[in-house]
Amino acid sequence: MKHTISLLVENKPGVLSRVAGLFSGRGFNIESLSVAETIDPKISRMTILTTGNDKILEQINKQLNKLINVIKVVDFKGDEYVGRELALIKVAVTEETRSEILSIIDVFRGKVVDVSPESYTVEVTGDENKIKAIIDLFSPLGIKEIARTGSAALTRGSKIRTLKGRKTAHSKNN
Helix, strand or coil, rough: CCEEEEEEEECCHHHHHHHHHHHCCCCEEEEEEEEECCCCEEEEEEEEEEEEEEHHHHHHHHHHHCCCCEEEEEEEEECCCCEEEEEEEECCCCCHCCCHHHHHHHCCCCCEECCCCCCCEEEEEEEEEHHHHHHCCCCCCCCEEEEEECCEEECCCCCCCCCCCCCCCHHCCC
16 A cells, blocks of 8 residues: 655755665665755655555654654645646657647646657656556657656645744754
8 A cells, every 4th residue: 555654854964865764774665755845944845655554654654753853754644635746758759649649748737848859748747646647648659758756745725734833953852
C-alpha cells in the first residue's frame, strides 16, 4: 500500500541524507521524494511517497520522529490531502502523429513547453494516476525522455498544519 508522508524539517545540510539513510538502512523504499523551502527559509517540507503495510508505516513514522532536525511528521491518508506532481515528457512527433499528440495534451490540460522538428516537450501536472495515464498514451507514439518531480502534498481545506509560535530547532535539541 502506498503512503504519502510530509515532514517539516530544519533547512540544514545533512537533513536529507539522514532521512534517506533511515529508509535505506531499514530496507524501506522511497518511491518519490520532493523537498523545498517553506514560507520560512529555515524550514523545508519533504514529501515522501513510500510503500508498506500499516506496521511498516508506523515504524517509519516513529523513526522519522526520532531524527534530529525533524520538526513534524504527517502521514496523509485518504482524502485529507491534495497531492500533485509535475512531469516533463519529451515525445517524438511526426506529421502523422502531431494532431493526436496535441489532442492528448489538450485532454490532460498539459502544455507544450518546447518544440523541435522531431519532438514536443510537454508539461503536465496532476496526481500519480493522471501522470501514468498520459505516459501510457504517449508510449506507443515514442517517448524520448521523462522527468518527474515526485509528489508534493498539503492538507485539504481549512486544515492547516503550521508551526506558528514554535521554535525552528527540534525540541530534543533544547
